[in-house]
Amino acid sequence: MSLTFRRGLTTMASLKKASKVVCIGRNYADHITELNSAKPKQPFFFLKPPSSIILPGEGPVIRPRGVDMHYEVELALILGKRVRDHDASDLQGALDAIDSYALSIDMTARNVQNEAKKKGLPWDIAKGFDTFLPMSKLIEKSRIQDPHNIELYLKVNDEVRQNDSTNLMLFQIPRILSDISKVMTLEAGDIVLTGTPKGVGPVVPGDVMRAGIRVDGKEIEEAKIEIAVEESTRSYEYAET
Numbered sequence: 001m002s003l004t005f006r007r008g009l010t011t012m013a014s015l016k017k018a019s020k021v022v023c024i025g026r027n028y029a030d031h032i033t034e035l036n037s038a039k040p041k042q043p044f045f046f047l048k049p050p051s052s053i054i055l056p057g058e059g060p061v062i063r064p065r066g067v068d069m070h071y072e073v074e075l076a077l078i079l080g081k082r083v084r085d086h087d088a089s090d091l092q093g094a095l096d097a098i099d100s101y102a103l104s105i106d107m108t109a110r111n112v113q114n115e116a117k118k119k120g121l122p123w124d125i126a127k128g129f130d131t132f133l134p135m136s137k138l139i140e141k142s143r144i145q146d147p148h149n150i151e152l153y154l155k156v157n158d159e160v161r162q163n164d165s166t167n168l169m170l171f172q173i174p175r176i177l178s179d180i181s182k183v184m185t186l187e188a189g190d191i192v193l194t195g196t197p198k199g200v201g202p203v204v205p206g207d208v209m210r211a212g213i214r215v216d217g218k219e220i221e222e223a224k225i226e227i228a229v230e231e232s233t234r235s236y237e238y239a240e241t
Contacts (some may be wrong), residue, residue: 010078010099010138010189012055019187021048021133022180023074023106027170027195034198043171043179046123048106048193052133060228061107062131063205066238069229071203072106072196073154073162073211075147076135077173083186088178097177097186101139101147103213103223104193105154107132110202112238121241134209137222144215148172151214152197156207164197171195205231 025044026032032039054061063069080099087093106127113126144150147166154162171179176194180186203209206229213223 010080012138014189015055015078015102015135015191016050016053018050018189018191020184021050021053021191021193022046022184022186023048023127023193024171024176024195028164028168028197029170030164030168030198031196031200034200039170043176045180046127048127048133050191052107052128052130054131054134054227056135056137056225060131060230061134061203061209062129062230062232063203064109064129064232064234064236064238067109067129068111068202069204070108070110070200071154071156071161071209072108072200073152074104074106074193074196075150075152075166075213076102076104077147077192077194078102078138079186079188079190079192081188083177083181086174086178086181088175091174094174094177095141095147098141099188100141101144102191103136103139103152103211103225105134105209105211105225105227106193106196107134108200109238115240119241134225134227136211136225139213139220139222143220143222144213152211153214154199154209154211156201156203156209158210161201162197162199164199166194168197169195203229205229
């Protein structure tokens with residue numbers, strides 16, 4: 001199946017060519033609570049490699065051996081222009097910088113991340129495995145008039161696990177783009193994940209994740225993700241650092 005389609009700047013095929021994927025952590029209060037994390041005083045972010053992206057129809061999420069793998073559903077921003085030193089008070093400028101949206105699932109090796117937190121190590125391994133970023137089809141901006149007022153949901157085997165509004169974000173998009181772009185320039189085609197609401201948890205081989213976005217109670221077809229989980233057959237097996 002061809003993944004190169006769309007009239008705008010970004011195409012599905014170009015997503016994997018993003019210079020970076022920047023992820024906002026701890027951006028929903030109830031999610032902070034469920035992980036016993038500290039509430040950040042400013043947006044907290046980390047990177048995932050573009051090689052972790054898996055597009056619709058490309059196959060399952062692969063769980064590496066020895067990994068406790070969790071899902072985290074998130075709204076993704078696909079940037080359409082370079083952003084540097086963005087003013088946090090400029091809502092329209094932030095929205096104008098977005099080419100399109102997508103739904104994403106930030107897969108996380110939770111036991112690897114917990115060890116990293118405990119020992120002060122980077123999170124790269126916990127977030128960076130191949131297939132650890134399922135993404136939906138691209139969503140045109142006209143379909144989401146207000147990205148701060150949409151409903152994100154995720155189901156595992158048809159059981160709802162996450163279901164919350166983006167109006168619960170602690171830091172909204174202008175502040176997110178401001179804080180990131182004051183540290184690193186965001187380029188056209190870069191992807192920004194805006195954080196996950198409460199309800200994160202494990203999936204195991206044989207599970208099927210289904211996720212989506214509702215606007216005013218109506219499903220956005222392009223946002224739907226359906227992806228199975230399989231066990232890795234590769235040589236890697238997690239061992240404590």
